[in-house]
Amino acid sequence: MTAAASTGLLTDRYELTMIDAALRDGTADRRCVFELFARRLPGARRFGVVAGTGRLLEQLQRFRFGDDELRFLRDNRVVDAATIAFLQGYRFSGSITAYREGELYFPGSPIVIVEGTFAEAVILETLALSILNFDSAVANAATRMSIAAGDRPLAEMGSRRAAEHSAVAAARAAYIAGFGATSNLEAGRTWGIPTMGTAAHSWTLLHDTEEDAFRSQIDALGIDTTLLVDTYGIEDGVATAIRVAGTQLGGVRIDSGDLPTVAAQVRDQLDALGATGTKITVTSDLDEFSIAALAASPVDAYGVGTSVVTGSGAPTAGMVYKLVARQAADGSWVPVAKSSTGKASMGGRKAAFRTREHGTATSELIVVADGFETLPDTPGHPDARSLQVTIVDGGEVDAGAVGAAGVAAARDHHLRVREELPVRALALSRSDPALPTVFVDAAAS
Amino acid sequence: MTAAASTGLLTDRYELTMIDAALRDGTADRRCVFELFARRLPGARRFGVVAGTGRLLEQLQRFRFGDDELRFLRDNRVVDAATIAFLQGYRFSGSITAYREGELYFPGSPIVIVEGTFAEAVILETLALSILNFDSAVANAATRMSIAAGDRPLAEMGSRRAAEHSAVAAARAAYIAGFGATSNLEAGRTWGIPTMGTAAHSWTLLHDTEEDAFRSQIDALGIDTTLLVDTYGIEDGVATAIRVAGTQLGGVRIDSGDLPTVAAQVRDQLDALGATGTKITVTSDLDEFSIAALAASPVDAYGVGTSVVTGSGAPTAGMVYKLVARQAADGSWVPVAKSSTGKASMGGRKAAFRTREHGTATSELIVVADGFETLPDTPGHPDARSLQVTIVDGGEVDAGAVGAAGVAAARDHHLRVREELPVRALALSRSDPALPTVFVDAAAS
Structure with missing residues (x-):
């Protein structure tokens, strides 16, 4: 620029x-x-x-x-x-x-x-x-998503819903607030954030069949890759994924549908096919509330786009x-x-402290100088x-x-x-x- | 960067x-x-x-x-x-x-x-x-504000509520959608958009009195300038403004309060003081709805910040x-x-047309090619x-x-x-x- x-x-x-x-x-x-x-x-x-x-x-x-x-x-x-x-x-x-x-x-x-x-x-x-x-x-939105996700990995993939340079800043802020990775390559280069991503729907549509697309992706990216299974029908997509990849497939990604229902169905299907170690990533218009609603669902990882880069409201x-x-x-x-x-x-002028009791924060204590007074290094509080x-x-x-x-x-x-x-x-x-x-x-x- | x-x-x-x-x-x-x-x-x-x-x-x-x-x-x-x-x-x-x-x-x-x-x-x-x-x-938000503002000038001043490079893009998009100016200097340089702005509350607070601040601003920027009158009390601010500037003052800006009420009071006060040509600019958390609600108020110009750069929801x-x-x-x-x-x-593949009748748009007509067909330059519609x-x-x-x-x-x-x-x-x-x-x-x- x-x-x-x-x-x-x-x-x-x-x-x-x-x-x-x-x-x-x-x-x-x-x-x-x-x-x-x-x-x-x-x-x-x-x-x-x-x-x-x-x-x-x-x-x-x-x-x-x-x-x-x-x-x-x-x-x-x-x-x-x-x-x-x-x-x-x-x-x-x-x-x-x-x-x-x-x-x-x-x-x-x-x-x-x-x-x-x-x-x-x-x-x-x-x-x-x-x-x-x-x-x-x-960051304000991201920390809530991070809390809702608990120990499950959480990736930021909202670059397309923020202006091009804001997208890099958003990836950075989300990472600071607890996300583990980003889809944005510039954020990887500039800020050292782990990057992730495998394929879009266009990848499947480019090929004559979904099977061709999956086979090619595995050839290039290995069996550990995540296959996007919802271009046509999810059930067929999962069946094709395991037929092509075998039961050692790294993961499947679901980007549409009612996620609690779909995640449960896909987990059952994967398990029935013997792919008990294949992970499920969900990425469809998630925010902190829908992540929390998926806490009891068999979801292994979340990808969040729009809501995190726009501050979730x-x-x-x-x-x-x-x-x-x-x-x-x-x-x-x-x-x-x-x-x-x-x-x-x-x-x-002000000096700011966080007071605590037994290790838990209790207040934001702000000492205000009316004039020349020296602001204290520590306030009159035990912790x-x-x-x-x-x-x-x-x-x-x-x-x-x-x-x-x-x-x-x-x-x-x-x-x-x-x-x-x-x-x-x-x-x-x-x-x-x-x-x-x-x-x-x-x-x- | x-x-x-x-x-x-x-x-x-x-x-x-x-x-x-x-x-x-x-x-x-x-x-x-x-x-x-x-x-x-x-x-x-x-x-x-x-x-x-x-x-x-x-x-x-x-x-x-x-x-x-x-x-x-x-x-x-x-x-x-x-x-x-x-x-x-x-x-x-x-x-x-x-x-x-x-x-x-x-x-x-x-x-x-x-x-x-x-x-x-x-x-x-x-x-x-x-x-x-x-x-x-x-632009989607800005055009609605532009429609609501009618013939009254409308300026974008939301840079501080968008990431630093997005702010420049936002100024550009708002201008395309009908705004007349921006506060953002980079948008002025890069995209040729008229820039505007005079003083913040810090200007008044920097000086020992509001009168000092107004006098200095007029000395530097001329009698045509716009004075921000709501740092202390609006009524006192307006009185001071006209006392210092005289009745030929260009304008006053109001950045707080219930704007329909305040604008009417300020207009009455300015008129009573003889400053009938002094314009009123309002800038307090406006969006398309509050602009529309001010249509009958004696407001001469609007400045919009947060709502336009964040797409107003x-x-x-x-x-x-x-x-x-x-x-x-x-x-x-x-x-x-x-x-x-x-x-x-x-x-x-698609070709798109807007159909009209008597000069008014009637539909978005999209011609879709299933295969090799040539897309038409004009559709089968008279206008x-x-x-x-x-x-x-x-x-x-x-x-x-x-x-x-x-x-x-x-x-x-x-x-x-x-x-x-x-x-x-x-x-x-x-x-x-x-x-x-x-x-x-x-x-x-």
Whole structure:
């Protein structure tokens, strides 16, 4: 894509017009704290999953304005010469503190905190939100599917139902939230995620007979492969599969029909044919609810498409990026917040902790600084862990949070912290958040 | 992004494993016709809007496998050496016939038809679906918002609620479907879409007073600018805006509150202050229904975010890519289709027409070839227009369909063909498709 070299224009115009005005009136250099958070959990879910921070760091490193970007802004009179000069030298030199990727979040959790001058921090609003809102929406859905699937393997195969680059991000987010593999090859290359997939209906239709198609697939991919058996009739398909492959066939895939009924029939048929070790994969419009409904069915693996890449009813996490504190002309910190109807937010710098009792999470504890107070490293609670890590320090990106290693670490972290949740948090029904968010004043903590 | 140079791995693994097996068994070179279509209109809408074909053409030109892509496939044993060699030389050399971008579609419309060898055509499944499914989902929602907005300007500002590259595609699709501008700068640069935006709440919060913020914005952006007046209280905000700017202020923006009530109050207040020409823009969680509900309110312009970029409840168009015909060993064409439960499709090559009476569309007429028959250029109907154009011919991409010129043409086309719809098609409520899809046999037509 033409934008590949630079991510600078993945930005809403108003960020640049604000910088334009701020450079004129002298406020561009005011130190600011922006906070990225969610007012609520989309879809009335019980917890959220932070995903996208590793991607944000990679995009941040390419958030530059080169000649092409500057020419566009100049030719279209988006900003004046002073702003062009500012953008030409733009490098984020501030700091970013964030929830570890894979961490859980709740309403009001300070997921990402960006500190820097107004100009260098405000300009990251759209990029940060785009990435976190999409990736977390997918992770929020994926973790529920992962919980519903239990120990059965779960693969993401929804690339075709998301825009082409979102598909790669979706595979990544689903993997962090507990999926085990993806159909998307670019996600395999870029993020080190295991890839899977064998054949589509077109494979069977290409051949003169289903038998020809199965035979050829086995010749090429081996007896361990999974044959798609529902192009014509499932019963005939299964019979043909075992006739061609023998009873050592790796698996069959079913992509249509009423799955609890069909899975039971196919299992009976496979067993009757002696193919007791042949696995059944189902892939037809699954979501967390239909996966849960298949828990007692003889299904060995799930493939999920549309629902995971579209957030299963909540395609954006709805996070916002708000100025919560700034320095006044005298250098003091001023907490700030919009106070108008319906969209109020909580001003002030924040430190976040998850309190626990006997190893089970009990609250999201957020310590708020009204002014200059130092935020604590630990809150006044006997068992609480800090949720924030520094991922950018003076413009330097934490190398451990990016790339395939960052993804693997995020997945490990997610699966570990999910274990801390109280059992009620794992239910799929709509509910209030599983943990209360508790704000306390830094001066009192 | 690392994948920038090549789009080849934006592909599901099974496409390559099928090619692997097809190269072994001799079917890779069979001529095939794949069809991209929707079984239904998502969200029980009355018509759909084709968007993404211009993007598909651009991505197709970069659908290549370079050393990096091939190394990944080899190292991960995705395919064997023969397939690596095939991919190394891959250039799509077939033809693509498609609905013009911006055209309307209905269930079963053959939106994109790809003809080529099995290997060269099957590999485009994921890329084509990813682009068409996302872009059309956005366009499907956007056209309804555009209809609801009538003559009032409508801007897309949802970048932050879509993944960063999807945001650019969403701006493009919304523009094609009738929006007039976007907040997304990359969409401005890449696709020539007008960009807009002035200031966020952080702008007001950055300053010691709202008055300081407004004064600075006017100094920088001029009296024509739009001031965001709901950071603290809307009534105070409007009063401050006019006190600072005078009665010639361009506009005010309201991003919260019960909009019909608030818009009426703000209009009254502006008029009472003498600012009768100051326009009101509203931007708070709008969708097609809330836009329609504001038709009688004194609102001058709308900004839409989340709902348009997420397809307003239908985040994917749900299109599929199916093999519908192939050549047999003797060179004859064989129509093929999956016949299993629930997901049947209509085999055969197809030509599509929109029939009209007195200038109003009456049906989607699809002529189906069972075998070798030539598809007609015009059907046996007194007033019908052909819906398909050749966008790739022997591997050569139609230069008029890409870039900013392609977007402008698509928007013009959409707004023109939307005029053909019967009035009932323009209602927002859930319904059957506004036109019936009629399949006729080519031999009989």
